[in-house]
Amino acid sequence: MPLIIEPLAQLTAEQQQALAWQLQACVAQGASLGFYHPLCDADVADYWSQVNTELKESKRLLLGAYLNQQLVASVQLVPCQKQNGQHRAEVEKLIVHPDYQRQGIAQSLMHHLETYASQLGIRLLVLDTQSGDKSEQFYQAVGFTKSAEIPHFVSDQQGTLYATSYYFKRLACSLTA
Known part of the structure; x- marks a missing residue:
């Protein structure tokens, strides 16, 4: 069955549950996604509720990747709200459930995200x-x-501090300026 990637404009309870499943599984495997393992269900629900609010307000774009009608991966695009930064956006939380990693899903999500951007x-x-x-490397x-x-930007549960790397990518704009 082909990979289907589509924007999620307003999250259903089922989508929020699938997104929570992705996030919890990735954090359990050591991904640094802003949360410690184990994640409290309430914290995860609060996070996706906040994302849902920003989706409704058009402050965030969320792309979901489906395999066999199951939501297995996601990525977010957060356009800058400042007047002098409307040409840029932040990529957040590229999450692929560990059972579906190394199948090209993250690359497809990023390609679609760049197209939307x-x-x-x-x-x-x-x-x-x-x-x-x-x-x-990805x-x-x-x-x-x-x-x-x-x-010393982020810490793990034991208090060990780690550096954070910042990346950028210039895009060709499909609209005339």
Whole structure:
């Protein structure tokens, strides 16, 4: 069955549950996604509720990837709300459930995200990820350039501090400026 990627404009309870499943599984495997393992169900529900509110307000775009009608991956695009930054957006929470990793889903999600961003007039994407994480190689492989590293930016549950790397990618804009 083919991979289907589509924007999720307003999350249903079923979609929120699938997104929580993705997030919890990735954090359990050590992904640095802003949460410690184990995630409290209430914290995860609060997070996706907040995302849902921002989707309704058109402050965020969420793309979902489906295999066999099951939501297995997602990525978010958050356009800058500042007047002088409307040409840029932040990529957040590229999440692929561990059972579906290394199948090209993340690459497909990023391609679709870049297409949507270009259609919105976004010409610059930015993101951050924990330095040394496997995601750094992925972002470089899909054309992002590392621009900086900030030491001691995130911590694990034991209090060990880690650096965060910042990346950017320029996009061709499909709209005339």
